[in-house]
Amino acid sequence: MKLAWQLARRFRQAKQKNRYISFISFSSTFGIGLGCFVLITLLSVMNGFERELTQRILAVIPHGELYSISNEGIEKWPQVVKTLQSDTRIASVEPYTKITGMLQHKAALKPVELTGLDVSGASHDNWLEQVTPAAWQRFVKQPDGVLLGQGLVNKLQLKTGDTLSVLVPVTTDDLAFKAPKMVKLTLVGVLSIGGELDNYLGMMHLGLASQAANITSGAQGVRVMLNDPFAAKSVMREIGFDFPQAVYMSDWTRTQGHLYNDIQLVRTVVYIVLTLVIAVACFNIVSTLVMSVREKRAAIAILKTMGAQDTLIRQAFMLQGLTNGIIGIAAGTLMAVLIAPNLSIIVKAIENLFNTEILSGDIYFIDFLPSQLETMDVVVTVVVAIILVVLATLYPASRAVKVAPASALNG
Known part of the structure; x- marks a missing residue:
């Protein structure tokens, strides 16, 4: 595994010299991070609405x-x-x-x-x-x-x-x-x-x-x-x-259940849509690794002639893709954990700055944007994102294993 990490790091450093591949790699990392950040933040907002529903409406009704x-x-x-x-x-x-x-x-x-x-x-x-x-x-x-x-x-x-x-x-x-x-x-x-x-x-x-x-x-x-x-x-x-x-x-x-049903519906839609956003960002990992495999055909062939096992090559390319994904997941999750608990204060400052009102108390049962960060939402989002990243690395890694040393070196 240590050798696989070293190969993944070398491949990643070499990839950064190619600006086109480097841009696609950055876009995948950015997309995954943005998806995780928005998903955790919006789930926190839904939790906040549910909390306010319980503490305000259901305290009186x-x-x-x-x-x-x-x-x-x-x-x-x-x-x-x-x-x-x-x-x-x-x-x-x-x-x-x-x-x-x-x-x-x-x-x-x-x-x-x-x-x-x-x-x-x-x-x-x-x-x-x-x-x-x-x-x-x-x-x-x-x-x-x-x-x-x-x-x-x-x-x-x-x-x-x-x-x-x-x-x-x-x-x-x-x-x-x-x-x-x-x-x-x-x-x-x-x-x-x-x-x-x-x-x-x-x-x-x-x-x-x-x-x-x-x-x-x-x-x-x-x-x-x-x-x-x-x-x-x-x-x-x-x-x-x-x-x-x-x-x-x-x-x-029967009387106020529509509020709770609306919150649950929005939560479900948000989760599905933003999970698909993370999945789309993972397609860029597939593209990055496929181009990296084509660019490193000669290096893969040399490793195979030196006795490298298919497992080593597969792990090297999977770890290369996982590195991009985990960096994005970590950055997006960290931003969400820092911003989501303070979202109400941030939105209030924006309202005061632009002299506008996002939620009107005459229409909604609250006049501010609530937020409540739940540990389980963070854990589930991170786990789902990691699974999608791992799945995105499987196909390029299998392509790397199928590289034939003779044709690669002759080409």
């Missing part, structure tokens, strides 16, 4: 819901909450009542979805990340208080302390509409979740929401937060099928 099919609500909901809390898969459970209506302030009307929560019973640590502590304290102390999304507050030009009206539709048993019920609320704070949720989401107290929705039991349903939110679909169906009364079952994949 319940992982699962069970809600009554009638206005009677959940029977004996305190006992139901206590039973579900004993399930090790569940992080927290809380009763809720959801009302949908029109939010009125002066002459303006906006659709709103208000969730009534029991602020005294369950833990609301996740909500504290979306509102200021002062706003949360005001909300807890004021029975008619409401927290509204930032988008709603901006569109209606609201400020803390404003009195609002919510028009809740009322239906009869024959599905005829009556005059809407009006609920008076006071704005005590702002929810900042991000994206479209800020344009219609709000929180109010459970008792007032149940009264407005005519829920006789006091709670329309129960909201469940799981230790593993990505198991929500199976867990909620298992719980729902064993529930003592008829309920509807829902989970976050």
Whole structure:
């Protein structure tokens, strides 16, 4: 193996004297490095989006819901909450009542979805990340208080302390509409979740929401937060099928699952496309080594006449190609490892420099480019790139072994 390394190094030094071969060799190294760098960086961005989805959206949106099919609500909901809390898969459970209506302030009307929560019973640590502590304290102390999304507050030009009206539709048993019920609320704070949720989401107290929705039991349903939110679909169906009364079952994949599916789709497309970019760069290694074999036919013939085995010659040319590939892989991976964790800062600096905005908080659920470097992404990318480089060296190395000493020396 030591002799093979020496031959590979000599062949590589001789190759650098030929500018054309040297250029193709450099382009293959550059292409592989660029492919590794972009692939690891974009996978880190996808990881960042998935992290923000979990920490932002899924901190506010319940992982699962069970809600009554009638206005009677959940029977004996305190006992139901206590039973579900004993399930090790569940992080927290809380009763809720959801009302949908029109939010009125002066002459303006906006659709709103208000969730009534029991602020005294369950833990609301996740909500504290979306509102200021002062706003949360005001909300807890004021029975008619409401927290509204930032988008709603901006569109209606609201400020803390404003009195609002919510028009809740009322239906009869024959599905005829009556005059809407009006609920008076006071704005005590702002929810900042991000994206479209800020344009219609709000929180109010459970008792007032149940009264407005005519829920006789006091709670329309129960909201469940799981230790593993990505198991929500199976867990909620298992719980729902064993529930003592008829309920509807829902989970976050039905309402916000498109965000997660989009992230996974982009991740898959990015991986396939950039792996093909690395594969195309590896074709340049094939071209470089094939030309190197043709240029070194005489040297190969002399080595064979001196007793060199086919294995030695094959290893020499494979190591020559591997050197180009590994240099590119190492350079691209090193750049990605240095840049990917700091990508958010770099992009923010670019936005400030050019006075532009890459992600708008009005459209997306975040207004910055997130990034989270995962060791497994780096390992998989490096392994796949090395495998492609090794495969690219097989054909030229086999051509080198087939060189006939007699014809090569005579030619």
